[in-house]
Amino acid sequence: MVKKNLITNDCTCFLCKHALKEWHAAILAHKKNFKVKKGEKIFKEGDPVNGVYFVYSGTVKVYKKWDAEKELIIRFANDGAILGHRGIGNEAVYPVSASALEAGVVCFIDMEFFEASLKVNPEFAYQLLMFFADELRESEKKMRNLAHMPVKGRVAEALILLNKQFGTSPEGYINIDLSRQDLASYAGATYETVFRVINELVAEKLITLSGKSIAIANYDGLLQLTQQEASVPVLV
Template identity: 55%
Template sequence: MKECSNLCDLNKCFLCKLCLPEWLPALAVKKRNFEVKKGELLFTEGDAVSGIYFVYEGTFKVHKRWDKEKELIIRFARSGDIVGHMGLGEERLYPVSATAIESAIVCFLDIPFFESTLRVNTNLTYELMRFYANELQNSHRRMRDLAHMSVKARIAQSFISLKQQFGLDENGIINVEMSRQDLSSFAGTTYETLFKVLNDFAKHNTLTITGRKIKIINEGELTRIVINDNI
């Protein structure tokens, strides 16, 4: 990870668009921008918290150790999103890791300045509170799904979620490239189980994966699998 020129987009940056105009010069002085290579860790679970990151460009997977050999992908962070905020509790250690799944640029604020920013900019504080509430709801939903949904339904739901978050290109391919290992970590299953379910989806013309490109052919079938699993 190397430092780069101070980039900013006042319209899409979660931080800048919610701060008072009078605070922006202070941000320009205190913030630091970094380039992060594909596959590079932004921070690691258990590291001491150094600050908070705002994604300017690119995509990160936010993941947690499941056991010695497995990980669970909690969510994906894209341009305009926040990473590192889960380390702002009393125990100042990151409870998750963040890894770039494509080349990315982030904006970094150290903790003392970020806390000063929250005290001064009430709109930012309010929106961050809402962001935390949504994160909590999504975490509860994920834990419920892991506990109660079948593996096939979880995998189907994962593809639906990826389509909703990243959208499709002109060829109907999901706008993110992911390894099968990351797909299994996102669905909360093993690589071997994912492989079997993907073969079944391909056999029934539900979706195809070529390399790291995912094309949903029959989203209705994926939805049917999820709904029937919850009945």
């Protein structure tokens, strides 16, 4: 990632929200803000850990290798969310990658200061623990869905989660510019399968389209699809 430090006193990230007010001056002294371009990789799976990141503006996708040519998107990060925390531990390598879906600004905190922040700020340490627990729960649910939920249900759930996280535009469309390939990676399916499922959902009047934008037309109908299970474990 090309790093060009921005001078800003904004302190709205996950760390600032849960740190002691007396610690904010130290955060401002140690943090580095950088612009990222659309498609720019912030860190890569397998890279040595040098710190953690926070999203100040824009949207970032966090993903793992699925195979040689595919990826599985674990989550989308925005609004001050933390990135790179999965690299905390003895192995000291990032187990996931993170790339910008759109131009934005991220904040970098080196690992030494991040660990000092954990020791000094009990509320921050507690909230990070809760975040880890929620993320682990969602990861386990996602793995179960990959094995047991039909792909149509996984696409429906992906749309529901995106709608919940990003809200809707004034026109009613999910407020994120997401390619069909990224939607497929988020649902754990192939591009071709997701293309077919999207057309089926439109025909069933569960969603509507406008270019790449998607609007949920029948929330209850989508939700019902997420409650179905495949007769045998499948990965599509």
